[in-house]
Amino acid sequence: MDIEAQVKDALREYDRNLVEYRRLRETCETEIPSHLRQWGVLDFRVEARVKKRGSFEQKVRRDPDRPVLDMVGLRIMTFFRSDIPQVEKMTRRLFDVKEDSYIDKGDLLSDASFGYRSVQFVAHTRGDGVGGDFEAGIPVEVQIRTMLEHVWAEVEHDFRYKPQHEAPSADINRRFALTAALLEQADLNLDDIREELEGR
Amino acid sequence: MDIEAQVKDALREYDRNLVEYRRLRETCETEIPSHLRQWGVLDFRVEARVKKRGSFEQKVRRDPDRPVLDMVGLRIMTFFRSDIPQVEKMTRRLFDVKEDSYIDKGDLLSDASFGYRSVQFVAHTRGDGVGGDFEAGIPVEVQIRTMLEHVWAEVEHDFRYKPQHEAPSADINRRFALTAALLEQADLNLDDIREELEGR
Amino acid sequence: MDIEAQVKDALREYDRNLVEYRRLRETCETEIPSHLRQWGVLDFRVEARVKKRGSFEQKVRRDPDRPVLDMVGLRIMTFFRSDIPQVEKMTRRLFDVKEDSYIDKGDLLSDASFGYRSVQFVAHTRGDGVGGDFEAGIPVEVQIRTMLEHVWAEVEHDFRYKPQHEAPSADINRRFALTAALLEQADLNLDDIREELEGR
Amino acid sequence: MDIEAQVKDALREYDRNLVEYRRLRETCETEIPSHLRQWGVLDFRVEARVKKRGSFEQKVRRDPDRPVLDMVGLRIMTFFRSDIPQVEKMTRRLFDVKEDSYIDKGDLLSDASFGYRSVQFVAHTRGDGVGGDFEAGIPVEVQIRTMLEHVWAEVEHDFRYKPQHEAPSADINRRFALTAALLEQADLNLDDIREELEGR
Numbered sequence: 001m002d003i004e005a006q007v008k009d010a011l012r013e014y015d016r017n018l019v020e021y022r023r024l025r026e027t028c029e030t031e032i033p034s035h036l037r038q039w040g041v042l043d044f045r046v047e048a049r050v051k052k053r054g055s056f057e058q059k060v061r062r063d064p065d066r067p068v069l070d071m072v073g074l075r076i077m078t079f080f081r082s083d084i085p086q087v088e089k090m091t092r093r094l095f096d097v098k099e100d101s102y103i104d105k106g107d108l109l110s111d112a113s114f115g116y117r118s119v120q121f122v123a124h125t126r127g128d129g130v131g132g133d134f135e136a137g138i139p140v141e142v143q144i145r146t147m148l149e150h151v152w153a154e155v156e157h158d159f160r161y162k163p164q165h166e167a168p169s170a171d172i173n174r175r176f177a178l179t180a181a182l183l184e185q186a187d188l189n190l191d192d193i194r195e196e197l198e199g200r
Numbered sequence: 201m202d203i204e205a206q207v208k209d210a211l212r213e214y215d216r217n218l219v220e221y222r223r224l225r226e227t228c229e230t231e232i233p234s235h236l237r238q239w240g241v242l243d244f245r246v247e248a249r250v251k252k253r254g255s256f257e258q259k260v261r262r263d264p265d266r267p268v269l270d271m272v273g274l275r276i277m278t279f280f281r282s283d284i285p286q287v288e289k290m291t292r293r294l295f296d297v298k299e300d301s302y303i304d305k306g307d308l309l310s311d312a313s314f315g316y317r318s319v320q321f322v323a324h325t326r327g328d329g330v331g332g333d334f335e336a337g338i339p340v341e342v343q344i345r346t347m348l349e350h351v352w353a354e355v356e357h358d359f360r361y362k363p364q365h366e367a368p369s370a371d372i373n374r375r376f377a378l379t380a381a382l383l384e385q386a387d388l389n390l391d392d393i394r395e396e397l398e399g400r
Numbered sequence: 401m402d403i404e405a406q407v408k409d410a411l412r413e414y415d416r417n418l419v420e421y422r423r424l425r426e427t428c429e430t431e432i433p434s435h436l437r438q439w440g441v442l443d444f445r446v447e448a449r450v451k452k453r454g455s456f457e458q459k460v461r462r463d464p465d466r467p468v469l470d471m472v473g474l475r476i477m478t479f480f481r482s483d484i485p486q487v488e489k490m491t492r493r494l495f496d497v498k499e500d501s502y503i504d505k506g507d508l509l510s511d512a513s514f515g516y517r518s519v520q521f522v523a524h525t526r527g528d529g530v531g532g533d534f535e536a537g538i539p540v541e542v543q544i545r546t547m548l549e550h551v552w553a554e555v556e557h558d559f560r561y562k563p564q565h566e567a568p569s570a571d572i573n574r575r576f577a578l579t580a581a582l583l584e585q586a587d588l589n590l591d592d593i594r595e596e597l598e599g600r
Numbered sequence: 601m602d603i604e605a606q607v608k609d610a611l612r613e614y615d616r617n618l619v620e621y622r623r624l625r626e627t628c629e630t631e632i633p634s635h636l637r638q639w640g641v642l643d644f645r646v647e648a649r650v651k652k653r654g655s656f657e658q659k660v661r662r663d664p665d666r667p668v669l670d671m672v673g674l675r676i677m678t679f680f681r682s683d684i685p686q687v688e689k690m691t692r693r694l695f696d697v698k699e700d701s702y703i704d705k706g707d708l709l710s711d712a713s714f715g716y717r718s719v720q721f722v723a724h725t726r727g728d729g730v731g732g733d734f735e736a737g738i739p740v741e742v743q744i745r746t747m748l749e750h751v752w753a754e755v756e757h758d759f760r761y762k763p764q765h766e767a768p769s770a771d772i773n774r775r776f777a778l779t780a781a782l783l784e785q786a787d788l789n790l791d792d793i794r795e796e797l798e799g800r
Contacts (some may be wrong), residue, residue: 043358080356086271086651111770112713112777148383151347155279155390158243158395170711172393177712179389181781183348185585188778189379190355193372197359311570312577313512339565370511377512378588381581385785443758479755547751548783555679555790558643559797572793579789582782583748589779590755593772597759 005062007057014056014071021050021072024125024134028074032094036076039090043079043146048072069101069122070141077112077147080194081187087144095123095140114180116153119144148183152176204263207257214256214271221250221272224325224334228274232294232354236276239290242277245347248272269322270303270341277347280394281387286346288319295323297339314380316353348383352376406464407457414456414471421450421472424525424534425506428474432494436476439490443479443546448472469501469522470541477547480594481587488519495523495540514580516553519544548583552581606664607657612682615657616669621650621672624725625732628674632694636676639690643679645747648672669701669722670741680794681746681787693744695723698739714780716753719744748783752776 028048036044051059051071059068076087091097098121106117120143127136145153156176159168168176228248236244251259251271259268276287291297298321306317320343327336345353356376359368368376428448436444451459451471459468476487491497498521506517520543528538545553556576559568568576610769628648636644651671658666676687692699698721706717720743727736745753756776759768768776 043354046388054318061360079351109772110713112715112780113710114714114777114781115712122677148348151351154243155393159393168397172396173711175389175393177714178781178785179386180712181714181778182386185782186379186382186386187779189375189382193355193359193375193379196372196383197368310513311573312515312580313510314514314577314581315512373511377514378581378585379576380512381514382585385578385582407661443754479751548716548748551679551747551751555642555793559793568797575789575793579786579793582786586779586782586786589775589782593755593759593775593779596772597768 003064004059007060009065010060010068011053014053020051020134020138021154024048024072024138024140025050027134028072028140032074032076035090035094036087039086041078041086041090042055044083044087045077045113047075047077067139069139072138072140072175073143074113074140075145075150077145077150079147081146081192082191082194084144084146085117091123091142092165095142096126096136098124098139099123114177114184116156116180116185117145117149120151146187148187152180152183203261203264207260210260210264210268211253211257214253217271220334220338224248224272224338224340225250227334228272228340232274235290235294239286240388241278241283241286241290243366244283244287245277247257247275247277267339272338272340273343274323274340275343275345275350277345279347280301280389280391281346282394284319284344284346291323291342291344294326295342296326296336298324298339300320306335314354314377314384316380317345317349317384318353346387348387352383394395403461403464410460410464410468411453411457414453414477417471418450420534420538424448424472424538424540425450427534428472428540432474432476435490436487439486441478441483441486441490444483445477447475447477454565467539469539472538472540473496473543474540475525475543475550476544477550478483479547480544480591482591482594484519484544484546486524491523491542491544494526495542496526496536498522498539514577514584516556516580517545517549517584518553546587549586552580552583603661603664607660610660610664610668611653611657614653617671618650620734620738624648624672624738624740625650627734628672628740631711632674632676634695635690636687639686640689641678641683644687645677647675647677650721667698667739669739672738672740673743674723674740675743675750677743677745677747677750680791682791682794684719684744684746686746687744691723691744694726695740695742696726696736697724698724714777716780717745717749717784718753718754745786748787752780754784 005013025048025106029046032046032048033044036042036046049072051068051073056068056071076091080086101122102119103121106119109115109117120141123140123142125134125136125138125140127134159172216363225248229246231246232246233244235244237244249272251268251273256268256271270294275289278287279285301320301322303321306319309315311318320341323340323342324339325334325338327334359372425448429446432448433444433445436442436446449472451468451473456468456471456539476491478487492535501520503521504519506519509515509517520541523540523542525536525538525540559562559572596598625648629646632646632648633644636642636646649672651668651673656668656671661748676691678684701720701722703721704719706719709715709717720741723740723742725734725736725738725740727734759772
């Protein structure tokens with residue numbers, strides 16, 4: 001099959017499923033918060049989005065044989081870093097996690113390096129779990145990170161990929177790394193404060 | 201008039217206006233982002249909320265003669281601290297700012313102190329500006345702060361006002377202040393990075 | 401007695417005692433380190449100095465009736481903040497501390513402020529203690545601080561009192577405070593690291 | 601030649617030269633400060649030491665064929681990081697630097713990593729330069745670093761090489777790296793402050 005045909009097929013599929021994707025996005029935004037609270041996570045922000053048609057088409061064109069798995073994106077941001085394992089555990093109950101897609105970006109940093117941190121994986125609806133009335137197997141791209149990690153990631157991503165920018169210099173890279181270190185220290189402090197105040 | 205009567209009147213007013221408040225909240229969330237982009241502010245988050253009925257009633261009971269001005273709350277968070285003056289300028293164009301309500305909490309900190317930072321004021325719809333079809337004079341409580349200031353403010357507020365907690369110790373206060381300093385340094389770094397990359 | 405006569409007397413006294421002051425300075429630099437080790441403090445730097453004649457004369461002229469108590473200055477800097485109480489205890493054994501001169505500059509900072517930190521007091525030789533062969537009652541001005549506190553104090557003092565400089569701006573004061581906060585966080589981290597590695 | 605004979609020869613050489621090494625150490629401590637001031641570096645600390653006999657013997661035993669080049673060690677610590685290039689330039693005038701020994705440890709860190717920073721090299725007396733009356737070719741091991749880099753290096757070295765300690769865990773390594781980042785940020789701030797106050 002030639003690329004144009006593949007793209008056309010993919011877009012037809014996109015259009016057919018769009019309503020369902022939107023409903024899944026809304027379900028995530030509505031249901032995840034109450035699940036989080038049940039799991040004892042009280043300070044968070046949940047965002048979900050459906051991939052834009054144009055951005056979907058671009059991705060298909062880049063590699064038409066590779067399935068697009070981030071039609072629906074779910075991002076859970078915590079105010080406390082120590083809540084992340086619990087958020088991950090909850091997500092594993094609500095969805096089927098595709099283990100080979102799982103990556104903890106923070107693990108890619110050496111002991112002495114600072115930068116992008118985010119837990120990311122593809123999860124499939126289970127038929128029960130979130131949105132019990134969705135058919136099983138719809139992929140959702142999940143990101144779990146702290147709020148401070150998120151701010152850093154957004155700004156850094158912005159500068160790194162804006163087309164009008166040159167590649168950041170070594171000096172800029174270093175300042176980004178310094179800033180990541182400051183935010184990681186802040187995240188540690190917030191956990192220490194909570195542990196002292198709540199004993200957890 | 202006795203308090204119960206005042207509260208009853210206030211709640212009747214609340215119920216009558218609720219739809220309008222909700223419409224204003226949605227209008228803020230929809231229109232403010234495009235205004236921000238027109239004013240050159242590209243990295244932000246806008247949140248608006250309508251005060252909950254119970255929380256409104258509590259506030260009326262505490263002081264029935266004082267008008268409640270935060271029925272609609274609008275929070276604009278920037279990824280760059282240096283965007284805050286521009287956001288403020290924009291807000292002054294879109295609303296009538298009640299100058300006597302204006303406070304820059306950061307100005308309350310001495311040169312050597314670190315803590316809560318947020319620009320806050322009450323603004324009134326103008327009849328034009330945001331939501332041209334709202335009548336003039338509906339109050340909106342506006343908060344403008346950076347994302348990092350926001351994370352700190354949320355966590356600190358949480359711990360300070362949770363009823364089950366004792367007053368934070370001097371040691372906890374110090375760690376909060378240290379963390380505020382780290383985040384302020386991070387905000388300065390992000391501005392430095394942007395200035396170097398974009399020359400602004 | 402007129403000022404000139406007082407100054408002349410004071411300088412004569414200075415000249416007569418200079419050899420003794422120098423011997424006390426050297427004794428401090430030699431003996432304090434081994435005392436510190438006996439008290440379990442292993443990472444430190446000890447500096448002692450005798451006040452310069454010109455600087456002594458200036459001080460007398462400013463207030464001829466006030467005794468000069470910092471003819472000999474002793475500064476003990478620790479690599480770990482948690483060693484400071486032990487250093488202070490040791491100093492109290494080796495000298496007679498004049499309690500009304502005692503000040504912990506860090507205590508002057510509010511919970512949320514960052515800046516100059518140093519424990520300072522006047523101590524008198526005891527006849528035994530350091531330099532058992534000195535007569536009792538020679539004053540020594542003692543400063544105890546961490547190395548990081550010291551670096552900050554030196555730079556800040558330099559800029560604040562250099563005659564060619566104007567008073568630092570609010571912005572400069574804030575950056576000094578930010579830097580003090582970073583160094584305080586670093587001191588806390590080093591203590592945490594030691595506690596984890598050595599269990600103390 | 602067998603090892604014992606080599607060690608014996610080396611120790612005989614050590615003993616013969618010890619007085620000269622000590623004189624060179626003292627000359628460094630006395631003369632380097634005034635050279636630094638002439639080169640415009642005003643805030644610094646200079647330390648020199650002669651290698652202890654036992655530590656010398658150990659080093660010879662480990663590799664008897666390798667000449668020991670750190671009999672005299674000279675460490676110059678600056679309060680401002682931006683003074684380091686000037687200190688290095690000065691050192692190159694006063695000594696003959698062995699270029700193949702030169703290493704800037706900070707260059708070994710990737711853009712995103714934080715840790716040990718120090719400029720290090722072997723320099724030889726020139727016959728003129730520092731201590732004009734020393735014969736040419738006596739090696740001096742030179743270290744140039746900021747005060748804050750020094751505090752970190754001392755503490756980290758201590759923990760890493762104390763025999764009673766196990767290898768630091770990943771968590772400890774990370775806290776050391778975080779602390780290095782905080783101190784690097786502090787060094788940048790002090791340079792910014794100086795630049796703003798002095799325009800250099």
